[in-house]
Amino acid sequence: MSHITLVLPHLLPLPEFASDLVRALQTPALASLLTRTSTHARSAPADTARALPHEQWLARALGLAADGQPAFAAAAMRGFGLDPAAGTWFIVNPAHIQIARSHSMMADLRHLGLSEDESRALYEATRPLCDEVGHPLLYGDAQTWFLRADDWTGIDGATPDTVVGMDVTDFVPRGKQALPFRRLQNEVQMLWHSHPVNAAREARRLPAVNSFWLWGASRDGGRAAAPLTSVGVPGWIRGLSGRTLASLDELDAALARDGILVVGYLADAAIAADWGTWLQQVQQLEDKLFAPLHAALVQGRIKQLDLVLSSREALAEFTTTAMAQRKFWRRPTLERLT
Template identity: 45%
Template sequence: MKQITLALPYALPPAELAADLQRALQTPALAALLSRTGARHVQACDAGARVLPHESWLAVQLGLRAQPAAPADTDADASAPLAGAVLHGYGQPAQEGHWFIVHPIHVQMARTHLSLADPRALALADDDARVLFEAAQPYFAELGKELRYGDAGTWFLRADDWAGLATSSPDSASSMNLSDLMPEGPNAVAFRKLQNEIQMLWYEHPVNQARQARGLPPVNSFWIWGGAPAAAQPQTGSTGAAGALAVNAGPAWMMALARPALRDVALAELLQQGGAQATVVCAALIEPGIAGDWSQWLARMQQLEQDWFAPLLAALQTGRVGSATLILNHRGASAEFTTSKLAQRKFWHKHTLKNLLP
């Protein structure tokens, strides 16, 4: 029998909307999984952290950063040193150096500040991305920094002397005030200088002129995060999760953390993979959660009910899965629920979604 950990970033709704969203959901299997439990734990997270709770959690699961010292730890020092692991997942392992994940982005002007548009909405074609990459590459090389191409939205940067920079993930920065989330620390000025040069290079680039003519936002800057030594690779040691990490509907960098056979895999397929433990990140709620698109959030929760919650509940009831842990979070909180076949027999616990409430 397997032990399944199902991580659901942004499955916890914001406090001010939680009651209304909970009433709108028609997810009886999720209600059963959250109501009849053997253990539950709710933890506050630092809403101003440079990475989101699920990103920091992923780094812990993969053995890339230390487990928080105590269950009550708010994880204010949360980090996600994922670059080396993501680089490896793209089939481009490096033997040395300090690497960052790089995303071409669109920075937009809000009413009072600059903000980062969700990179998922950039719709950057591979041909256009390669042209912008090749235009920018000499600027990085002039500073002794290696820039590698992964795909249209995911590049990699070796910058050993920038190892001390504190960086923010793009999802933590999306729609936020960028002045609070730009890289800080040693060589931050050098980073900003290079960023400004690339911004000027791309400002009137033919690729961006053509994009704007098609009604698409220009690619006007780049974002770095996830800095880690090349040697920081996933481990299958104490957690046992890394070797069976599956990712569904995640951004490209997250998908690269899973083996190809475990990308967008269904529960039935996962159970056939063998092994005592499996960890799944279902990332479909991140985009609507960040955007505040709650009608889309509800629709995707209903799809998760069909694809994951109902099959998982059935697998618990038949004993095919021994126990399941669901981890739900948003920017400022994380909740963990563990259930089993025995726990599901607690008929005196009414099925309810009230555990989605703060």
Template identity: 35%
Template sequence: MHLLIPFASAVSEASTHVVRDLNLPHLTKLLARMTPAQRFGTDEYSLSTPHERALADALGWHGDDGALPWAARSAAADGIATHDHAWGLLTPVHWHVGRDHISLLDPAALKLADSESRQLLDAIRHLFDSEGWIVEYGATTRWYAAHDTLAGLASASLDRVIGRNVDLWLPNHPKARGIRRLQNEVQMLLYNHPINDEREARGELAVNSFWLSGCGRPQPATPHEALEIDDSLRAPLLADDW
């Protein structure tokens, strides 16, 4: 069995400063018994996270940075017939407007109810339908869209963008222009949606945009040894809790 621990470390200035002064004797002994293998991820601005690259390698997938078909894999796990369509994960999110830039907050902070998520997706569905997109509901924070535009489209992992300036991560490929336009239309529609009015009246965050990630056509997974993923460090890292 293999154990994958996402977010066990990072290359940000804050993390390297903390790690430099840590005394971790048990971890040091454990690591000394292991043999380093392929290294994934030394650039905090890569579109794919290191653990995504490592998992893709274990699955036998091929793809450029940011072009690994996580959406298709997740959609299939949610019971959606993916066929050979090019899928993307549409995550409903809140964009926080600050003084200098717009940042994306962790979707978990929305605490979306199933009924709210379904109504919001139904409200924007016609924008996609009119341009030949397929839109499916997976879970409260997992919507899916399929369109040929998404084949091979590089996009930043959601975990790369949380808490950071979205302008640095929006796709700038010519194929993404139509998606950016759709995103603008979705934002305008959500701005006045009754669900958001009700949420804001309760002091909750509005759903004012979506994030597109994990684009591509399904790839077959090669057999591999049992792999366990422990993502308990995800929330602290994304909150910059060192």
């Protein structure tokens, strides 16, 4: 029997929409998992300025937090077969910055649609600039690169999902230590402005890759302290994962052993406040995820299931077992999502 921790970002709807959304859901298996529990708790992290609640939870659970901030870079590098060696490494995400009249915003990286060929071309063009200033740049996947900058102490950028939809200027590193970073960023932006990749993308009416986001500083070469399986997640979480599922059709393999399972399918719709799509996706998770988990519990294939659910503002944790699921006098509801 296994002990599974399910991390499901953005299953908690924002308070102003929660009641209406919960009434629209028909998810009896999820209701049983949330109602028939041995423990449950809800909290509001004190500081979500640099990382969302589930990202903070992952950093703590995996032993990858530094000064209270996620330090994912080195562990994610290993997942891509890269050796962080010594030094300070950052995660680098190619990005599209939207310029508005009064502020700038970073588009959701999930919408960038950057292919491997496009990303490789931009990477190869950028690498000499980084080498010239003594900061090696390594390639993970189309959305996930890594930069070594031992002297950029004090630059602890926010996670991309924290920044999406917000004014980017509120998150840009400042001060004397940030000057070399901003100088490199400006040079890269100028290089990419006229790059053939962006000319071709604009011809296809795709957003230009006009900047990059830097975050996740890791200074100790850390390794993830717990086994992680993921599905539907950004590249940096895939890098942290010992196993990545192609879809939830492969769920049984993930339930056969202890570990953390991160399911990222709800992030896109929730961040965009597209609640109609969010409802459809939660209904799909009822069939593909919640019902199989409930059956595995009742059948004794899972000894204990911990659920870690989040929104942009809150974190909720639940623990249930086969014994807890026998508490028939507790009428299953979704009230704990609100």
